[in-house]
Amino acid sequence: MTKIKESSTYNANREIVMQECPVTYVMSKIGGHWKPIILYHLLSGSKRYSEIKKAMPHITEKMLIQHLKQLENDSLLTREARPIVPPYVTYSLTESGRELELVINAMASWAFKDMKRNAA
Template sequence: MTAIKESSTIQENKQFAFNQCPVTYIMQRIGGHWKPIILFHLLTGSKRYNELKRAIPTITEKMLIQHLKQLENDNLVVRVAKPVVPPYVTYSLSESGERLRPVLHAMANWAIEDAEVNAGNIYADKRMSNFPE
């Protein structure tokens, strides 16, 4: 991967937006397709890699590994490796990740309500009572 030139105009613009807008801040941390989905699945508690892979069958191994590392680097996920053979690694939400719980619930609620209005009742069996507290 090529190095990012820190003094580029694009990087300066990103940094300006990052400093001025809280939405930019959160999108930098949890933006993209997979990160919110991974975080949502961790709301129910710690999971092993294979549990996450089974819960999100359409994610590739590369993407899951990459995003788990990024979430760990951003202090949203905690990785715990137990020194046993075979290796036993779990992922769970950090304290900062736990504070995203209401955000993720709000996103799920919005999806349910918006889908009912725009796409029919595709989430009829999905209610917040079915989502992890």
């Protein structure tokens, strides 16, 4: 897990902004290149680690577990490991995570509209 320095303007601003800006709050949970994609793939149901990996060929393993852990910490998904070998680990969305579908849909419909507009 990457350590975070506390006393920087960067983080000070981030916190200030977080408290007043729900958009930034959401970004802090699902921002970055990979999180939305992970969530998207889990919207269709629980998946094994290796299944997610297969579904996202461009992500590195480091990034994948890093984000899976962050999403787990943020209570957007849960991890279930069966104590067998080879390991069998599944990830599923929580209530909170599933509710993001509405947000994602709102973003998607704006995005498609905007892409069309800018293409014309």
